[in-house]
Amino acid sequence: MTDTSGTSVAVVDAHGAQVQRMFGRIAHGYDRANRVMSLGIDVRWRRRAVAALLAHVESGRTAVGLDLCAGTLDSTLAIHQRFPTARLIAGDFVASMLEHGQAKLVGAAKDRIETKVMDAHALPLADRECDAIFCAFGIRNLSDLARATAEQARVLRPGGKLVVLDFFRPERWTTKVVHAVYNRGILPWVGWAVTGDREAYQYLPRSIGKFDSTGEYAARLSAAGFVDVQVESLTLGIASIIRATLQGPT
Numbered sequence: 572m573t574d575t576s577g578t579s580v581a582v583v584d585a586h587g588a589q590v591q592r593m594f595g596r597i598a599h600g601y602d603r604a605n606r607v608m609s610l611g612i613d614v615r616w617r618r619r620a621v622a623a624l625l626a627h628v629e630s631g632r633t634a635v636g637l638d639l640c641a642g643t644l645d646s647t648l649a650i651h652q653r654f655p656t657a658r659l660i661a662g663d664f665v666a667s668m669l670e671h672g673q674a675k676l677v678g679a680a681k682d683r684i685e686t687k688v689m690d691a692h693a694l695p696l697a698d699r700e701c702d703a704i705f706c707a708f709g710i711r712n713l714s715d716l717a718r719a720t721a722e723q724a725r726v727l728r729p730g731g732k733l734v735v736l737d738f739f740r741p742e743r744w745t746t747k748v749v750h751a752v753y754n755r756g757i758l759p760w761v762g763w764a765v766t767g768d769r770e771a772y773q774y775l776p777r778s779i780g781k782f783d784s785t786g787e788y789a790a791r792l793s794a795a796g797f798v799d800v801q802v803e804s805l806t807l808g809i810a811s812i813i814r815a816t817l818q819g820p821t
C-alpha cells in the first residue's frame with residue numbers, strides 16, 4: 572500500500588499541479604515510453620548513477636535511502652539490487668506512478684521499499700533521516716529548486732550523498748543538435764505513439780530548455796552546503812549525473 576499521509580497539496584503551485592496531472596495521465600505507459608525513447612540506455616544510466624549511492628554508510632547499521640520523484644520505481648529497484656539490505660523510501664507526488672511501480676516489488680524488495688506520496692518541496696521526513704538521496708529525471712520538474720534543495724539538505728545526514736541523474740540544459744553544440752532534432756522533433760511523436768499523449772512529451776524538451784545547465788546546478792548545490800560536487804556526462808552529454816556530499820563529518 573502506498574502511504575498517502577505525506578500528500579501536501581498546499582505546496583503544489585500551478586506548475587506542480589500541471590506536472591501532477593500530466594504524470595497521472597501517462598503513468599500507464601511511462602515505462603514502455605522510457606524504454607522505446609532511450610532504446611534501453613536509461614537502464615544503464617540508472618545503474619551507473621546508483622552504483623556508489625550508499626557505499627559510504629558504515630556496516631553495522633541499516634542504510635536509509637530516499638528515491639525522490641521515484642515514479643514507477645525503476646531507480647528504487649536499481650538501488651535495492653545494488654544495496655539489498657538498505658531501507659528505501661520511494662517518494663513521488665503522483666500516487667498512480669508509485670502504484671504502477673508497486674506491482675514490480677517482489678520478495679525482499681517488498682519489505683525494504685516503502686512508497687510514500689510526497690511533494691519534493693516539503694518532504695515528510697525527519698531532519699537527518701537519510702544517508703543518501705537519489706533523483707532521476709525529477710528535479711527538472713520542480714517549481715522551486717532552492718526550496719527543494721534546502722529540503723534535501725535538511726533530511727540528509729551530514730556527510731550524506733545526493734545523486735541526481737537528469738537532462739540538464741545543453742551547452743555543447745553536439746548536445747544542442749540532439750536536443751533540437753530528437754527531443755523537439757521526434758520524441759513527442761514517439762511519446763504519443765506509446766502513451767497517446769503528445770503534449771506530455773512536448774513538455775519534456777521544454778523543461779530541459781528551461782532547466783539549469785550542469786554548471787549552474789552544481790553551483791546551486793555548493794551554495795546550499797554541498798561539497799565535492801562532481802559532474803559526469805553520459806552518452807554525448809545527453810544526460811548527466813551530479814554527485815554531491817552534504818558538508819559535515821561522515
Ligand SMILES: C[S@@+](CC[C@H](N)C(=O)[O-])C[C@H]1O[C@@H](n2cnc3c(N)ncnc32)[C@H](O)[C@@H]1O
Nearest residue numbers: 594640641642663664665690691707708709712
Ligand atoms: C520523469 S519522471 C521520473 C520517474 C523516475 N525517477 C524515473 O527515473 O523513471 C518524474 C517524476 O517526478 C515526479 N514529480 C514531479 N514533481 C514532483 C514534486 N514536486 N514532488 C514529488 N514528485 C514530483 C512526477 O510525478 C514523476 O513521477
